[in-house]
Structure formats: structure tokens, C-alpha cells
Amino acid sequence: MVVASVLTVRSFTDDFEIIVGNDHSSDHTGAVLDELAQLYPQLKVLHHPKNLGYGGNLRSLFAQASKDWVFYTDGDAQYDVRELAVLVPEIRPHVDIVNGYKISRNDPINRVIVGRAYQHLMRWAFGLPIRDVDCDFRLIRRKCFTTVALESRDGTLPVEMVKKFHDAGFKFAEVPVNHFHRVYGRSQFFNPRRLLRVVKDLSKLWVKLVWHKQGQTTAKAHEPDRI
Numbered sequence: 001m002v003v004a005s006v007l008t009v010r011s012f013t014d015d016f017e018i019i020v021g022n023d024h025s026s027d028h029t030g031a032v033l034d035e036l037a038q039l040y041p042q043l044k045v046l047h048h049p050k051n052l053g054y055g056g057n058l059r060s061l062f063a064q065a066s067k068d069w070v071f072y073t074d075g076d077a078q079y080d081v082r083e084l085a086v087l088v089p090e091i092r093p094h095v096d097i098v099n100g101y102k103i104s105r106n107d108p109i110n111r112v113i114v115g116r117a118y119q120h121l122m123r124w125a126f127g128l129p130i131r132d133v134d135c136d137f138r139l140i141r142r143k144c145f146t147t148v149a150l151e152s153r154d155g156t157l158p159v160e161m162v163k164k165f166h167d168a169g170f171k172f173a174e175v176p177v178n179h180f181h182r183v184y185g186r187s188q189f190f191n192p193r194r195l196l197r198v199v200k201d202l203s204k205l206w207v208k209l210v211w212h213k214q215g216q217t218t219a220k221a222h223e224p225d226r227i
Contacts, residue, residue, distance in 0.1 A: 004081050005081050007082075008082045008084050008085065012088055014021060014070065015067065017043075017065075017066065018042050018043045018044065018160055019044045019061050019065065020043065020044070020045050020061075021045075021048065022045060022048065023052055024048050024050050024051040024052075026226050030045075030047055051156075053115075053153040054155045054157065055078050055153050055154050055157030055160075056154075058157055059152075062150070063145075065145070067142065068143060069091070070141075070145070070176065071138070072140075073136055073138075077168075078106070079178070079179065080177075080180065083178065084139070084180045086176075087100065087137075090173040092173075095171055095172070096144055096170035096171050097134070097141070097144065097165060097170060097171070097172045098138065098174070099130050099137075099172055099175070101130070101132035101135050101174055101175070101177070103176045103178055104178075105179050106179050106180050106181050107179075107181075118134065124157055124161075125202075125206055126164070126206065127163075128148045128159070128162050128163060129162075130162060130174055133159055133162050135179075136158060137177050140165075142180050144168075145166065145167055147168055148165060152201075154201055155198060156198070156201045159202065160209065164209070167209075167215075
């Protein structure tokens with residue numbers, strides 16, 4: 001995936017960086033990433049001494065980003081990083097986030113049903129402006145992260161991020177992307193204990209962001225694009 005990232009981004013610009021988080025992996029992921037970093041000077045590897053969780057890991061990566069635009073996706077190969085090519089043309093002065101949405105979810109039927117229900121519920125409960133909040137295939141202006149403070153350490157981060165960006169006045173564009181069968185790792189979301197935790201975390205997030213309207217801010221005027 002790192003190699004595909006390098007080849008893809010080079011077709012748009014020579015000024016880029018790739019940041020990968022090793023969130024306290026118990027296998028040889030860290031060693032492999034360090035070897036790749038020797039081959040690709042654009043690659044930065046963050047080794048976390050303890051597991052930060054999904055949201056904590058992403059926040060640490062966002063904090064290290066130094067370019068004007070930040071693209072992120074998961075490392076389980078359910079998205080093809082080369083499809084960044086369909087997001088880039090949507091970069092315009094009035095667009096701050098280019099968000100992918102799954103053309104068709106390539107998961108077992110139970111996950112498809114739960115995922116669809118989740119999308120509708122999140123859009124309704126949080127007033128989200130996009131159709132697919134859990135499509136982690138996004139291109140974001142870095143100033144979004146300097147304007148909005150993210151706090152979630154778990155899988156609620158995408159909801160918090162989209163909600164806060166929207167409330168801050170940042171503008172979204174949406175692009176369809178492919179979703180593939182999971183090749184690497186195993187989802188921790190679809191088990192009773194995890195689902196109960198997600199419900200609890202989302203409830204707390206709703207009370208904070210919707211009921212108490214905490215964390216709202218106003219986006220600054222757009223600056224000229226620098227790709």
C-alpha cells in the first residue's frame with residue numbers, strides 16, 4: 001500500500017509526504033515499515049509505544065502532517081489508494097473536504113445492513129452533510145485540523161470530525177469510490193461487546209456536540225490553494 005501511495009501521489013505532485021502509524025503492532029509491521037522508510041525518503045513512520053486506538057492513531061498522524069492537503073485511508077486494503085485520482089479533481093477554492101462514499105459495500109450481508117442503518121442514523125442524529133461518514137477515504141485541507149480540535153480516541157472519530165468540520169463552516173464535496181473485500185486484519189466492530197461500547201461512545205458524543213453544542217467554531221476565510 002505504501003508503494004501504491006508513492007506512485008499515485010507522484011502523478012500529481014513531487015511535494016508530498018506519507019505518514020504511517022504503527023499503533024503498537026505485535027507482529028513485524030514496525031520492522032517492515034522501517035525498511036520501507038529506507039527506500040522511500042517521503043515515508044515517515046510513527047511508532048506508538050502503546051495502542052492509541054483508532055481515533056488516537058489518526059489524530060497523531062494528522063498532527064504530523066505538514067502539507068496543505070491531507071489524504072488518509074485505512075491500511076486494510078478495502079480501498080484502493082490509487083483512487084485518490086478521483087478525489088483530486090474536486091479540489092476547488094470553495095471545497096475543504098473531498099469525501100469518498102462507497103459505490104457498493106463489499107462485506108457480508110449482516111455488515112451491509114448494519115452499515116446502512118448506521119449511515120442513516122448518524123446523518124439524522126448528528127445532522128451530517130455527507131452520505132457515508134464511515135468511508136475513510138478523505139482529502140482534507142490541513143487548516144481544518146488547525147481550526148477544529150479533535151478528541152476521540154476510538155472509532156467515533158469520523159463522526160466527530162465530520163460534525164465539527166460541518167459546524168465550523170467547512171465545505172464538503174463527495175466522490176464515489178470502490179470498496180473491496182477485506183484482505184488484511186479483522187474488524188473489531190461487529191461483536192456485541194464492541195457494539196455496546198460504540199453505542200455508549202456515540203451517545204456521549206451526541207450529548208456533547210448536539211445537545212450541548214460544544215466544540216463549535218467558525219471557519220476562517222479560505223486561503224489560496226497550494227498543491
